[in-house]
Amino acid sequence: MFRKIVIFFAFLLCLSTGAQAKYCPEKIAVISGDPFVMGVEGILQSIYRALGCKIEFVSLPAKRGILYFNNRSVDGEIYRLSLVENAYNIPFVRSSVALLHLKNALWENPDREIAQKRPMGYVRGIKWHDEYAASFKEQGNMISFGSEENMFQAYERGSIGSFLTEKQSVDLLQAQSFFKTSPKMVKVISDLPLYHYLNADYADFMKAFSAYLVKNKPFKALN
Known part of the structure; x- marks a missing residue:
């Protein structure tokens, strides 16, 4: 009888543990x-x-x-x-x-000549980046990156003159004094x-x- 009681409570404990695991x-x-x-x-x-x-x-x-x-x-x-x-x-x-709400936008170097002559950067695999890049093909050359971090570093090196990202990312990087030349937002693509x-x-x-x-x-x- 005692053994049955122990097994019963062990069963309840398992159920409780499983429920907790599923909650978190x-x-x-x-x-x-x-x-x-x-x-x-x-x-x-x-x-x-x-x-x-x-x-x-x-x-x-x-x-x-x-x-x-x-x-x-x-x-x-x-x-x-x-x-x-x-x-x-x-x-x-x-x-x-x-x-x-994420404000997705196109950002450019404030030097118009740099912005126009150098490629636009975007991150492949991010859907709105891919969609905008597809529509941008006839307007100019582009470079795709594996991450936004790599893209921002390319902007700082001067490898690209513009890029796609959300306003919140630029705000955070500017607060950290990341950019030597702060990009300017030239086109809001979506607010989602x-x-x-x-x-x-x-x-x-x-x-x-x-x-x-x-x-x-x-x-x-x-x-």
Whole structure:
């Protein structure tokens, strides 16, 4: 009888542990080499801590993040446009409100001659970059990069005269005095909401996460 009781409570403990594991996502994919993402990782960490969870960021190229999510190597992705949903082939949940709105733009060296004569830089694999680059082909030459970090370094070296990125990234880099020659925004390409995505197994956590966003507005200063 005693042995049965022990087994019964052990079974309940397993159920409880499993439920807890399913509540907390553990690995979240972020786009590698994106200064904006790296600059706001702390905000996401603090939200997860407030909700009783600890996460690990996995830095991946944009397309590989989708692949890892689909094969369940990561539990979710952060700072993603809703168009990514077409690429997911497993059940998912999305934050009920956007984390923030991303102002995607074309930036140029303030020296017009440099801006016009040198190539435009973009990051391959970021959908809006790829789409704009495809429409830009007849207007001038371009150079693709594996990450925004590499692209910004190329701008600083003078290898490119313009580039694509979001306003938030430029704001963060300017605050860090990264640019010797600050680029100027010449064209807003889109102003779109960014969301947090998780495997559908974490629907309960996503409800709590969304409620936290509504109540505390942790990304307000970045919009």
